[in-house]
């Protein structure tokens with residue numbers, strides 16, 4: 199009896215451990231069918247009638263609504279001015295109105311009715327959301343609509359336009375984390391492995407569904423339009439095409455990738471290639487949508503963020519509702535970092551988790567208005583002229599969601615970082631070399647992570663999620679340029695160009711022998727994660743790329759019985775590699791990796807300052823792991 203209301207949900211698996219009924223709940227929740235509500239009196243649930251062959255999932259959901267009509271819906275959402283004080287502001291709009299700005303010209307926000315949602319405990323929501331994953335029940339098979347009550351509670355399932363987006367992979371970046379950052383708990387949320395190849399699908403399913411509803415209500419919406427750096431236009435045109443709604447997209451000429459350009463073309467959008475940048479297109483679409491019956495689909499429209507926030511909820515869900523320490527989000531127009539904040543905040547407010555992660559927004563240095571604002575200690579915001587960047591989807595100088603992003607960062611004790619072109623391309627290449635295939639924007643986010651690890655802000659054991667916003671296949675040209683060493687003023691340090699070889703056995707053998715002789719005999723070539731497979735005896739045995747950017751002049755490798763720092767003998771012989779840096783005065787590190795213990799002094803004693811890079815056995819020394827600071831040693835056997 200106590201848990202029966204959960205069983206009433208049409209999509210609920212009955213083998214769940216059910217939370218107890220909330221004491222505050224007075225009425226049956228609106229989304230639960232009346233017939234099922236009878237189950238709360240221990241009435242056996244009737245055996246479902248076998249479904250006719252012609253059934254599809256939408257028809258089935260429709261029929262279910264007819265036979266078990268939902269009770270009056272307790273949940274609701276409305277537009278309110280963004281950041282307005284709820285105790286004094288009375289301004290609000292129905293989601294069925296066509297409105298993008300508040301009376302004062304500020305941003306809007308979708309406000310859910312928290313008091314209705316709070317009638318259910320966090321355990322209820324966790325179990326409900328978990329029960330919908332991996333199913334094909336319309337519309338809950340979507341990662342977005344599995345949280346329908348928190349997104350657009352009022353929309354009929356029949357009006358929803360969905361590609362079952364969301365539920366994207368949370369990838370454990372094991373090798374990248376260990377090898378380059380000394381991290382064991384690094385994750386990449388692959389939002390780009392999605393219907394149109396970017397996280398924009400999450401917002402667009404919500405926006406286009408609402409447009410579908412508005413059109414059925416005979417509201418004046420001829421079509422839907424957006425300005426785009428490529429991903430928004432791809433998502434908009436696909437969802438509109440799927441619903442038979444016209445889409446109009448404004449693209450900055452020659453500033454988006456071919457793969458992104460072909461998406462709206464193929465989906466039948468009306469594509470305008472405009473001789474300006476994204477900010478210019480954004481200005482135009484805002485003017486046009488205020489004159490014509492074209493609904494604005496950019497994230498200026500706060501509806502979009504209701505879908506995008508579900509990625510944050512999904513991350514918590516994928517960690518079994520444990521909260522990561524850090525979430526790093528690339529930022530351009532800046533709606534997404536707020537969407538993540540909103541998702542995390544809702545989960546905390548509604549009792550699903552007890553804290554939220556710290557957010558990092560990562561920008562390209564060539565388009566960094568938020569970074570500059572942050573660095574000025576939130577002094578005065580100035581839009582910038584966005585310069586060309588390989589991270590073209592975030593080449594935005596005047597982000598419409600600047601206020602939302604600042605709010606999210608302040609509320610989450612957040613940080614803003616930036617990445618130069620070389621840094622983001624190197625990070626992308628390194629990530630790809632460990633088996634990913636990321637977009638340049640994810641390279642921006644990974645660079646931010648590398649910088650925060652290096653400065654010690656993000657600790658080696660901190661659970662960290664990097665949000666990957668788009669699929670790498672949309673950005674193949676930038677990868678080709680990099681691996682062909684074809685980028686002006688860029689070293690392309692990790693380029694891996696193909697080798698042209700004549701079609702005869704001898705030539706192929708020559709090439710392969712050379713390759714095999716160069717194959718690293720070290721595996722795991724970062725600093726403290728170094729696993730020594732074989733000994734080297736001098737610096738000439740190694741191609742030393744750098745140690746934290748400093749040149750080396752000597753290397754000594756030895757196999758000795760080492761003494762632990764507490765004076766006890768270690769159990770095993772350890773391989774150690776001592777690297778002598780040229781400018782030994784400014785950077786020192788003890789053999790256990792910390793910068794402040796007695797060992798450091800002992801080692802500095804002489805003229806030489808040594809870096810010890812230990813072999814695998816040393817990793818078992820707990821103290822070593824706890825105290826070490828990052829040292830990126832990149833070595834290649836030559």
Ligand SMILES: N[C@@H](CCOP(=O)(O)O)C(=O)O
Nearest residue numbers: 426427428429430496497531
């Ligand atoms: N990167 C975006 C730029 C538009 O941002 P939005 O948040 O308004 O969709 C794109 O892919 O077009």
